[in-house]
Amino acid sequence: MRYFLIVIFIFILVIFYKGLKKDPTVIPSNLLSKEIPEFSISSFSGSTLKTKDLRDNKVKIVNFFASWCPPCKIEHNQLLELSKKIPVYGIAKKNTHDDLSKWFENNGNPYTRVGMDTNGEASIEWGVYGLPETFIIDKGGIVKYKHVGPLMKRDQEHIEKIIKKLQ
Template sequence: MKHNLKILNVLPLTVFFFIILSSGIVLYQLKVDKRIERSLASQLIGKNVPETLIPKENFIEKINNLENLNFEKYHDQIFAVNFFASWCAPCRIEAPIIDELSKVLPVIGIAYKDKYLDTKEFLDNFGNPYIETGIDKSGKIAIEWGLYGVPETFLINKKGEIIYRHAGPLLYSIFKDEVLPLLESIKNE
């Protein structure tokens, strides 16, 4: 009984010390790591690209392609999938960077909850970097990809696995510091 009480006397301080210590760690990580943004990326990484069926009529013609979106033909290629929308302001900001990206690898565009004419107008005004562009009218494909909102960008490796995801506009600094080095590293594989 006596011994029991001794432990109880020290217990509060120990628990408190633990809480303060871990809060400190959390604080430090938030500052250094930006863990929040990173952990957003984690869910689909390493998994195969989700089934993405876009009906024929929802395709915007570019290279005489009028079939369902079919990732098979990109097998053995590294490619990117970019979700955008004509009504989304940040998408306009990232348009030039997506253009840069399309010079490095094929980029497939998926217009999220958009209309055919609006999408076409957007591509006419801001340039069309996409090898294929489909429209996700119902927003179901977006859910299939675990999308929070537009814009979001995914990178897919030769095995058809998602290796990178960026939520929000792809800024030039991110493109240069994260995307390009990543592409460089998998090229050597």
């Protein structure tokens, strides 16, 4: 009995020790390895952006952003660079058309197309909980990678490697 309890005690210690090393800010995405979710929102250009538009047999990036989100500005240059190599689709959360126009005028527009998620429902559909968040979609329309937070210079190389693999 005594040895059994010692084993239990060590088992609990090991689990707690492993838990200490986990980063509580990292929330795993439930969308990984699944098809892109169904959504349909108005686009910046005045038409509609929907799931079907993202299923065009091309590897692509889908970036959730907003002009009012300061970290989005940090990653903007990286997105401009990536847009030279791969289509980048943007979904602007709770942004007015005017604010977004000004944002693109001042910072440049890396996006192939931009969807307007005016009420935040498309973001929920994608399991987004903060801005910015970036997804990599493969040719079959499957979500292969999710990056939470701004894409930094150091992340760009990693993202490019994943894209190369998928292409």
